[in-house]
Amino acid sequence: MAVxxxxxxxxxxxxxxxxxxxxxxxxxxxxxGEVLAERSESIGTATNNxxxxxxxxxxxxxxxxxxxxxxxxxxxxxxxVEQMCGRWQIKxxxxxxxxxxxxxxxxxxxxVRFTWVPRERNRHADALANAAMxxxxxxxxxxxxxxxxxxxxxxxxxxxxxxxxxxxxxxxxPTEEATRLILVRHGETERTVQKRYSxxxxxxxxxxxxxxxxxxxxxxxxxxxSVAAVVSSPLSRCTAxxxxxxxxxxxxxxxxxxxxxxxxxxxxxxxxxxxxxxxWAAELDAWLASTRxxxxxxxxxxxxxxxxxxxVDRLRSAYPGETxxxxxxxxxxxxxxxxxxxxxxxxxxxxxxxxxxxSVLDLYPDGGVAVRSVNDTSHLTDV
Numbered sequence: 001m002a003v004x005x006x007x008x009x010x011x012x013x014x015x016x017x018x019x020x021x022x023x024x025x026x027x028x029x030x031x032x033g034e035v036l037a038e039r040s041e042s043i044g045t046a047t048n049n050x051x052x053x054x055x056x057x058x059x060x061x062x063x064x065x066x067x068x069x070x071x072x073x074x075x076x077x078x079x080x081v082e083q084m085c086g087r088w089q090i091k092x093x094x095x096x097x098x099x100x101x102x103x104x105x106x107x108x109x110x111x112v113r114f115t116w117v118p119r120e121r122n123r124h125a126d127a128l129a130n131a132a133m134x135x136x137x138x139x140x141x142x143x144x145x146x147x148x149x150x151x152x153x154x155x156x157x158x159x160x161x162x163x164x165x166x167x168x169x170x171x172x173x174p175t176e177e178a179t180r181l182i183l184v185r186h187g188e189t190e191r192t193v194q195k196r197y198s199x200x201x202x203x204x205x206x207x208x209x210x211x212x213x214x215x216x217x218x219x220x221x222x223x224x225x226s227v228a229a230v231v232s233s234p235l236s237r238c239t240a241x242x243x244x245x246x247x248x249x250x251x252x253x254x255x256x257x258x259x260x261x262x263x264x265x266x267x268x269x270x271x272x273x274x275x276x277x278x279x280w281a282a283e284l285d286a287w288l289a290s291t292r293x294x295x296x297x298x299x300x301x302x303x304x305x306x307x308x309x310x311x312v313d314r315l316r317s318a319y320p321g322e323t324x325x326x327x328x329x330x331x332x333x334x335x336x337x338x339x340x341x342x343x344x345x346x347x348x349x350x351x352x353x354x355x356x357x358x359s360v361l362d363l364y365p366d367g368g369v370a371v372r373s374v375n376d377t378s379h380l381t382d383v
Contacts, residue, residue: 004070005030005072006070006072007028007030007071007072007073007074008056008059008062008073009025009125010026010058010074010125011076011125011126012053012055012077013048013052013129014045014050014051015137015339016339017339018045018367018369019339019342020044021042021044021045021132022040022051022132022134023043023054024038024039024040024128024129024131024132025037025039025128026038026039026124035124036062037066038062039059039062039128040058040128041058041132042135042136043132048077049079049095049313050094050095051129052075053080053102055075055125055129056080056084057098057101060102060105060106063109068109069110070109070110070112071112072112073115074116074117075115075117075122076116078116078314079317081114082116083095084102084103088317092316094367119306177320177365178362178365179320179322180224180322180360180361180363181315181323181361182220182223182323182326182358183333183360184216184220184241184245184326184327184357184358185328185329185333185355186235186355187205187206187211187356188209189203189206189209190203192209192355195272197271197272197273197276198262198269199263199264199266199268199298200262201269205240209355211383213244213356215379215380216245216380218248219358220245221245226323227249227250227252227324228323229255229318229319230249230252230324230325231255231257231260231325232260232326233260233327234257234261235261235262239254241356242254242325242327245327246325249325257311259311260329260332261329263304264298265298267298268295268296268298280296288349291345291348301331301348304331304332305338305339308328308332308335308336320365333359334347334348334351335348337359337361337374340369353375356379357377357380358377360372360373
């Protein structure tokens with residue numbers, strides 16, 4: 001039986017961007033909220049944006065099968081919503097065929113309206129997409145005779161291409177201009193000196209932290225003769241570091257992005273690891289064992305990874321072929337590097353990032369990633 005109007009909720013993502021990917025889509029009755037159709041699928045190795053477009057396409061196809069005439073498509077992907085509304089250019093060539101396919105489906109309805117919604121209002125589609133990503137990831141997990149295939153899958157995740165038909169990731173890409181991200185951890189604060197959990201608390205730089213910021217600024221200026229933007233977490237320890245950097249690289253305005261803020265450590269904020277171990281032993285063990293577990297009243301690393309992934313996607317889209325300085329905190333930077341290296345979650349607990357350390361990665365238009373350096377502190381020897 002045909003329906004007049006429907007709401008589509010769509011989402012997609014990948015474990016690594018690019019990495020094992022999947023999408024989810026839900027079609028609802030706009031009056032009752034009843035689920036009329038669900039779609040989800042693992043799509044192998046792809047980027048977040050590709051998976052998001054695939055989710056939208058699946059939702060539109062399901063709405064067409066139901067005979068809908070009026071559609072509201074709700075997504076938490078700002079990029080897809082803005083591109084489908086025609087307000088943002090589609091700069092990535094890999095997305096253009098998908099956008100064209102979605103546009104073709106849109107033309108089959110009397111009206112289609114695109115609406116951006118926060119992720120918490122897109123939970124059903126998000127859950128379907130995450131289940132599809134889990135299935136995609138399990139299909140390439142190394143075990144026994146599958147280790148060689150898993151090594152090949154790692155190459156695919158690192159380069160965004162098929163290793164059988166394209167050059168290895170260490171070969172030059174002469175026709176492609178990468179977006180370079182210079183990732184900077186903020187300078188020293190009292191809490192970093194005392195080794196206390198420092199999440200959303202707005203703790204200022206120490207005097208040494210300010211000196212580190214100045215030294216970091218000089219190092220960034222030497223690394224990047226031209227910087228298109230300086231983007232920072234909104235917390236003052238980051239903005240102060242970012243302003244020092246901006247002053248050395250042509251003084252572009254410092255733009256803040258809430259998705260770059262540190263993990264919310266909840267009730268652990270301001271405590272040392274030993275204090276947390278004493279007061280919340282079971283909760284700490286669960287948190288260390290799974291990135292899906294949040295500290296009490298806090299935020300999981302899965303959630304942090306989702307928002308930092310969004311921030312990276314926006315920078316890749318907004319600054320193709322340019323250099324951007326990103327000033328953030330230890331958790332967001334670790335998660336960006338984990339995904340760039342297609343590493344497992346154990347990476348988060350094994351990588352040490354110093355205050356004012358610098359890491360550099362290149363993001364290519366074809367989805368390839370090259371990590372150039374991690375936690376460079378050569379500029380801090382005299383600070």
